[in-house]
Amino acid sequence: MGTATKKTIQQLVSENSNYFQMAISVDCVIFGFDNNELKVLLIKSDLEEFHNEWSLLGDLVHLSENPDAASYRVLKEKTGLDDVFLEQVHTFGEVDRHPAGRVITIAYYSLIDIKHHKLKLSHNELHWHPVNEIHTMAFDHRKILSTCLEQLQSKVSEHPIVFNLLPEKFSLRELQTLYEAILGTKLDRRNFRKKFLMMNWLTDVNELEQNVTHRPGRLYRFKMRKHLQTTERKNAVAITY
């Protein structure tokens, strides 16, 4: 791939045929928010070598399949959801990362409404785990999780993507708790509320929380729930305090 004379494709293919021996996988870090905690959807590894370890949801990319499509497929198969927030983060390709051979994996993270799937969760050994309680995982998945969490923290501070983790209607308290769970910090309630209301991203749906043991909060809906998944780059705003 680096000589001076022009090659035909046939030459290129035959010269490099021994390189076409790798596999590509996608691994999805699927985040959810429940019980005031950031959680991630994991499956028991199906490899004996990692028999007691948890693993990210992933699969090999088919020979005639795009990586993005493969990650959507994995999500659809495991959660029943399509039309989700999904973003490529990093590619992990250490030579010895997979015991079965040279498998390079492209890591994605996804944000879903944890209440909204429930579907294929019971069968398979599929469970939600609090992100903070995961210490060891199969393969290099612990590192992948860390990288995706950092990416989430960084994105969330500049782009309004957290709405993908919430039900359609939510209170400001839920929204703030979610930010706090992701960022691992405490935020000032008044400043937080002020900021979000001024952003004009929320619509007051004129409903109140139900079944709470205290004064119920107002519920809001995100104005551009679907739209922002693709245009979020334009809305760079720091969420601080």
Added chain:
Amino acid sequence: MGTATKKTIQQLVSENSNYFQMAISVDCVIFGFDNNELKVLLIKSDLEEFHNEWSLLGDLVHLSENPDAASYRVLKEKTGLDDVFLEQVHTFGEVDRHPAGRVITIAYYSLIDIKHHKLKLSHNELHWHPVNEIHTMAFDHRKILSTCLEQLQSKVSEHPIVFNLLPEKFSLRELQTLYEAILGTKLDRRNFRKKFLMMNWLTDVNELEQNVTHRPGRLYRFKMRKHLQTTERKNAVAITY
């Protein structure tokens, strides 16, 4: 990779052997700064199919080689430089992106001092191109270049990495012109100087520019030239105006 019973590695390998038919490449977007312009190092494609198109510097990842090592190897082979700033950006894996078969490429960008290599530039059809003047490229390399440029713009606004593009000693004017070239904006000279001098990242080397047709500016050296390549994440500071 998604059934319920445990598998041995041997089972896994044999079941999935048909997936091990892909190749991985790395492509490096090598940025340099010269003549007040941001430039990128390109090579004439060695494929007949793209005989008049420019291509990024890349190569197939060897079967027992890590992707990061492969990108360092490409850089070393083409510029003679090691110890450079190099960062993974994104992986491009569209099914039909390469005419020779399923080749998924991991894109990196690199920042080098354009004056400091010169080495292997003459042979091969290797040339520096102003980033703004590149319109078509071989494969999907135009898209890769755009993605890496966006990444550079974003990083540069928060981390002091631009020093990798400058010679050891430089004037504040050069530094500012570099920021302007990368970001495509004009910056206020007084605010820019103030900011950098207050950051305390620069050492005044007590020398003046040579061979300029006007009052010569003072030269500075970056205090942590080597160090910051690995610790730059800690220094998140917005470069604005």
Added chain:
DNA sequence: GCAAAAGTGTTTTGCGTACACCCATGC
């Protein structure tokens, strides 16, 4: 002396941040 860029400070403004009290509801 003139062109070209170096060098230098002040003022304004907006945003982030800290902070305390009353209100509505469930029990």
Added chain:
DNA sequence: GCATGGGTGTACGCAAAACACTTTTGC
């Protein structure tokens, strides 16, 4: 009535932004 969180406004400090004139050098 009390516990729990909902809801609200103000004051301060800092950093970004806007802005103009004098100085030094080469020609």
